[in-house]
Amino acid sequence: MTSTLKETIRPQARWKPRDIWCAVAGGVSLALAVWAASTVVLPVNSDVGLVGVLPFPFWAGVLILNVAFVMALRGDAAGPARSPVMVWLLVVLVLVLFGAAVFVTDIPRGEVAFRHLGIADAMSRNVAIDPNIDAYFNWPGFFALLATVLGATGLDPVTLALWAPVFNVGLWLVGVAVVTRSLTSDPRRRWLVLWLFCLGNWQDQDYLSPQAFGFFLYLVVVALALGPLAAKAPPFRGFRRADLAAWWRGRYPAESRPGHRVAALAATLLLIVVISASHQLTPFMVLIALTALTLSGRLLPSRLPLIAGVVLMLWLVFPASTYLLGHPPLADAGLQTAIEANVVDRTNGTAGHVLVVQVRIALTLLLWTLAAIGTVRDWRRRRLDLRVLLLAVTPVFLFPAQSYGGEMLIRISLFALPFVALQASSVLLPTTTGYRPSSRVAGGLVLTCLVFAGMTVTGRFGNAQYDVFTDDEISAVATLDRMAPPGSAIISAAHPTPWRNTDYLGHRYRTIEDLCPPDLSAATCGPVVYHYAKHNAAGSYLLLMSSAESSLVVQGQTTPSGFDELEAWLDAQDGVELAYSNNNARVYRVEP
Template sequence: MTATMEPTTARSAPTAVGEPVPPRRLPVMPLRMADLAVVGAAAGVIAMTGLPSAVRAVSLVVFILIGPGAAVLTWVRIPRRALVSGVPVLGMAVVTLVTITAMWSYRWSPPDILWTQVVAVAGSSAYWYHRNRTSVLAMAHRWHWRSAAPLPAMQDRSVVRRHLSLLLSGLAVAIWLAAVPGLPGVDASYYGLLFSGSGPLLAVSIALCSWAVLVAVRDRKLLPAATAIAAAIIVARVTTVAATEVPLWDWTYKHLAVVDYLMVHDRIMPDGTDIYAQWTAFFAVWAWFCEATGLPAITAAHYFTPVIHVLIALTVYSAARIVGQSRRTALAAAFIVEVVNWVGQDYFAPQAWALVLGFGLLGLLLASPRSKASGILGIVVFAAMVPTHQLTPFWVVGVAFLLCAFKRARPRWVAFAMAAIALGYLLLNLEAVLPYGLLSGGSPIDNAASNVLTSGLPAKDFTSAVVRSLSIVVILTAFGCAVWRWRRKRPVFALGILAFSSFGLLFGQSYGGEAIFRVYMYALLGCALLIAPALIAAVD
């Protein structure tokens, strides 16, 4: 039973120095998944209207990220800390499975696919309301006030000091806005934007974002910390969007060609055309998305990267909360992943989609010792990942086996179910994979060699040296933090699996010289979860 507290109207007098700070009273509304699903269904309805394509596209993104996931979690309970990533990742998984199934079964009709999903999501909430004798209108009556931990006593500090983190974030975005018009085009330096035009201001903006995060976590202010992460995503990921009219990377256009083929022919390319004919789920999702909203695929690809980074930040934050870390530690972990992720696999590609699904799935597995349903739901996410990307599912299977073998995830048969799905799909499409080679040798040193060869160009060699040094620093720091946690008798085994298991891929596959990049990218989640607590301890 929840007690309802009446809000106070009088402001408390300033607390004298040395006196205890009174607790805060915050408005709270218990989150009901059925209500959230209704919001998602409403967004799906807007996506089917005659509004401008941009509005419909934003509405459909909202539907994907909260509608199907909330509908599933209306009936399946998982830990509250897993909801932050569980809802959007399950939504992405359900939409992926629905669209690729429609394509495989020759039932391709984007408006009907969207309509069916909206009706299913709304029907789920309607049935839940009927069973529980309530309605969506009851949301307004569920608000109440609760006591919360007091903020640190800051009455004796200036306005600037009290809001320093927000001011730093605002300054970072302001400098970024001033820098974007001065960024060069094709005449940019070979050393990158940071060394040409107004590019050095971008480094200043990121430094200010880092300062803002440190100030926020020191003062135990969550909203300013989240704001600093958002500012970092803007500076690091929106720069390319703002400075270009179309997507930048060459491979984006190959992926757009696949989406265009699906939209024109309403079917998958014939077998043997390309390996994407067998791993088409990502392209089916976006062919459906663009046909349902009328948004050009090239526009969707142009704005894809910032959205993916927001989802990565949510999955990292949720995973940190699931393993018991505080909110400010979880925010620090999300920021770490954002600023050290130099791997350019966040563009319009199956890898980016699969990475979000993979991080969300690992969060569900980490929650499964306390919630068996979380582990079972992970199978749904994994099933969506398998027809999306070739490599990521096999790393996730390895992590799942290690977690289940050492009782860090349950039920144990989940790992075997995932392995059966991955191997079964691989066998069905073996002819498409064999020309590329299942294994490229057992030498991890050879497989770790990248496809970026030394060219003799100082700028290119300099860039390679910087990113390699950053990678080594991150991995070694994570290892040192793991030793620090182990010596302080804090749980470290599961986090170590997440951080270092991806290196096992180097014992069998070079992935065309890209394996080492994927290894580092997969390791970021575990590394951040190891580094963030040590960072917070140092700040404190």
């Protein structure tokens, strides 16, 4: 990472006191944040997540870190602080913002990381990949790679999942750094873009997942398109056919070495295939980005979007056809459907949960507003890079095409974030290369970074009441895995359940919220769950955990008393007995 982020080294005889103090301040902020996070007691009993329980020293560390970064960024007349100092501060920021949960608990956050480990385990045990199992087996690229890595290295899967967010964000920063190097020559602006990318990254898509893997590969493809595959175009004369033809024919390679262009093209084609085999959404983002760059005249191989589109269609028609036959890609298309799934349905629940959602929306709007202002300023100064604008805006075109389980806006904001951050930096720092921010500008930058950091911690860890699991809950799942015979139905209250990581194909997994939408009352939902459990020949088990119950309550699907009534109703039925319990979980056995 250090070599990729390294700036042009200025001749310096020795380290300056400012650089040393900034590096030390980074270490102090890390120590404060780690110590403060380690004092948090689980379970998290706050509707606003970790932000409601993190003690003051954590925020003192965040303050010190942002002050140190701005001081290092301001530097002197020659430029910002030395590259090792800037890289160190970025490492600390990643650990503080994206590793905070690691210092709270040694259990990976969220259900999905456990599920992905189970898929990789299933693929390692089966020679053939069966696309009939579920959607993941129609895009198996990432899971096959994960199974290979785990098998070859002997790494502990849970530890890998625990540290995946830190590792993935580090990879993303390398990709963003390479992309930014092709778009601006100002070292201060480059460092600020990387900082803003972290401060605006509330989307929480960096866990062990095909999306995190796909986003990194997307950044690599964009870096190749902006670097060795880029084209330089003559001045644009107008939209008349003759002018357009002359402009298009006048393009020439930005990279003068043919061998580099051929290698970059081969790498891009390989990445397009890997992305198409690994994730449903990222190939469309790649196609949109390559098309936008081609239409701008700044991508030399103009048929590359066509190739990407053909590869994508071939994958959908053949390897992924099993899934698509039952899930038409445009079945939930439409602007109204997308708004309901991505906005309306997410603004329900307790006051604290709604506040977290509002903070996420506000942070995104603030960054996009700064980017819009920066775009106008750059356009007026004739410094606007059309490529940045296109890469920031074009992902929005996918919004009405698919609701993507209510997460399309989240994914769009992630893919646009590097370029939104670049345009926002035009407001926070003047675009004149070599400009040293004044003390007043530096103070405003510190305040802005502090606000963004607080909003990111709130948005990113706002679900900690139900996606940070306790040791008791993990023990209950492990006990259930041991006692349930093959083919059993395992029914959890809601999806935030740390299951399926060791026996993905061995049981039938369902949740009460899936069986009983939208009424979870005892009178309505109880008979549905009981009937499903009783009619499984191998027997069934009910797994009721505090985190899953909190998920239903916080998101407004039930109340604490309503859930207690449902559990009491199920417990009173014939053939239902309590098989295991601890402070945070109960397991009920249901005889067939």
